[in-house]
Amino acid sequence: MERSVTHVALFAALIAVLGLVPRIDLAAGVPITAQSLGIMLCGTVLGARRGALAVLLFLALVAAGLPLLSGGRGGLGVFVSPSVGFLIGFPVAAFVAGWMMERTSIAPGLAATAAAVVGGIGVLYVFGIAGMSVMLDKSLPEAAQIGIAFLPGDIIKAVIAGLVTATLARMRPGALLSRA
């Protein structure tokens, strides 16, 4: 019980810290931050249930008024902004990524990359694009065009999530709770 609680809490903190890392701007308004990488890692390292709980805990503190989202954003405003879909998709993305990790026995690096692509990109974009479509009053294909701008950065992040998970599995096999 204690271990579950502390893993969930510490990974929620990890998501926040990764959002504070200096970011690289691909183009104006299209920042790459490590934050969604943190979401992917929650799934691939902690597994479905604990990964999703860590993300929910993080979002609860953002809603409470802590500026923990990348770029120092936070508070209730972000939950009515056009990117709200991505926030709603975060816990689902972590859950799906974790679920995929738990259900396969292929090499952790490969499994984590695949899980990060399906959960952290596929699932997340479905929510994110639907959110932009509603908030900006645009059709789904139109909203999808905006979402595509983030795709190159997110593919890089999914590969990195795979590399990090593979290295963790090699250095500390017992720490990979998604495979425990």
Added chain:
Amino acid sequence: MLTLTSPVDTWAHRIRPGVKLAVLAIWTLGIFWLQTPLSMAVAFAAVLGLVASGGGVFLARSVVVLRPLWPFIVLVGLWHLWIDAAAAGVVIVLRLIAAVMAANFVTMTTRLSDMIAVIERLARPLARIGLSPRVLALSMALVIRFVPVMGERLDQITEAWVARARRKPRWRVLVPATLAALDDADHVAEALRARGGVR
């Protein structure tokens, strides 16, 4: 850690958080129901008046925190000029600003501890499916405590890397950072158990 609560004391700081959140929910649903540019302009002016009632410094801060919306506003603006539907574009942009500004107003006029108390109250029914309110409170406290600790740790890892290597560390700091989080989690779990555990 800094919170988004405004240090400028306004009348709204003294209203109960539950009331503010309920009004905000109704407001947000309401402005998504308005469709004409005129009604939306009235709603927008109302939010602006509400925020301005907090004074100049408060208003300036409220405008600054809208920064992440700019790319979307520019995008929608250009799009609607292109398809020659300016009126619809005005409605979307004003609604966006009115919704976000009102939500930020509640955040800026409510203390973090009050907001956390609301979350704990809302989560009380979850006790039936096994999430006790005390576990939730402990988890939130742990996150708040560990964000600065882990931020400092990440800086140390980066500095140590820069001292050893010529190249920038980039993603490689993530492995030690994640390992540190896993180790911290084990240590804190042990410390909790030594103090009677989580119940």
